[in-house]
Amino acid sequence: MRPNHHQFTAFAYVVREGSFSAAAERLGVSQSAVTQQVAKLERNVGAQLLIRGRDGVQVTPTGQDLYTLADRLVALDSAIAEQLEGFASMKDGRIKIIANAPQPTLKIIARFTERFPGIHVDFGLHDWTTATGMIRKRLADVGLITDPPRSEDFVHHRLQTTRYVAYCRQDHPLAGRSRLRLADLQDETIILPEEGSLTQRVVKATLRKRSLPMPRTVTMTTFPVMCEAVLQGIGIALFLRDSSLIDEGMVEIEVEEFDTLHEIWLVATKDRARLRLVSEFVATATSTVF
Incomplete structure (x- = not known):
């Protein structure tokens, strides 16, 4: 028996949401x-698609191959729903956004929710x-990523150019410097984001x-925790300029070796970029002044 639409939809939502309960x-x-529905799909395919665990589900290699197709089906289904059910009014809907830094994402989300208060973000x-990895696996509608991998399956919009800097407390001995070298930090405790x-x-x-x-x-x-660590005197943090709006009590210092500019891009799969929800978020992002 061939898999039906409901089986693909259930499977796609389990993968995207990370659990059966969230998908339901x-x-x-x-x-x-x-x-x-997922069990029927696995029987029809003849292979295990998901590994169930206490912390949610993991996708098998066969499941990942099938998910790419299933997610495209869900995207097409959403496009049809927008046409038939009136999502064009943007009074209802849900969009999933991921990022590797809070800024400028939160500023864009603030503008988007102001324009469309009925949309759940x-x-x-x-x-x-x-x-x-989540963007590559289609586990979100939109991603705001620094220096993302390029792919012909995605649309890319460059939003901002930035560079790495050091942040230290105002009363730190190095706070009066306008520029540092990495050698100046060898005796300091350096605060970094998590592995990965x-x-x-x-x-x-x-x-x-x-x-x-x-x-x-x-x-x-997280970046707010890094900022709090700086303010508590734990050390000097290294991260992208303007990564957080928390700046009271800290000073920003350029680091000579970090002269490379990094670009923050908005990325979305081409099929999802055609959805009204996503296209309006893209329009909001590209019109925001940073």
Whole structure:
């Protein structure tokens, strides 16, 4: 028996939402109904598509291949719904956005929700490796990524150019400097984002290129926590300029070796970029002044 539309839809939502219960909530059906549809799809395909665990689901290689097609079907279904059910009014709907840094994403979301207060925004902040992987696997509608991989399957809109800088507390001995060298930080505790971040990749690559040892480091999960760590006197943080609006009590200092400019791009799959929800978010992003 050939798989039907409901089986593909249930499977796609389980993968996107990360669990059967979340998929059921999005679809407005019972969890058992979603479970049955996915089980039927696995029987029809003749292979396991999902690995169930206590922390959610993992997608098998066969499942990932099928998900790409299933997600395109869901995107097409959403496009039809917009035409037939009046989403063109932008009074209802849901959009999933991910990013590897809070700025400029939060500024864009603020403008978007002001324009369309009825739209539910699901926003997730992830390290660079996770965020790029989620975009590649079609687990979000839109991604705002620093230096993202290029793909012909995606539309790309450049939003902002920035560079890495150091942030330290106003009363730190280095706070009066307008420019630093990495050698000046060798005796400092350096605060970095978690493993998998673009910042860690850039810092480690730059230190190797300059044959400098890795200074003492502390890793933090989010930019606000990094800022709080600076204010608490834990050390000096390295991250992209304007990554956070938290600046009271801190000073920003350029680092000589971080002279490369990095670009923040909005990326979305071409089929999802045609959806009204996504296209309006893209329009909001590209018209925002940073």
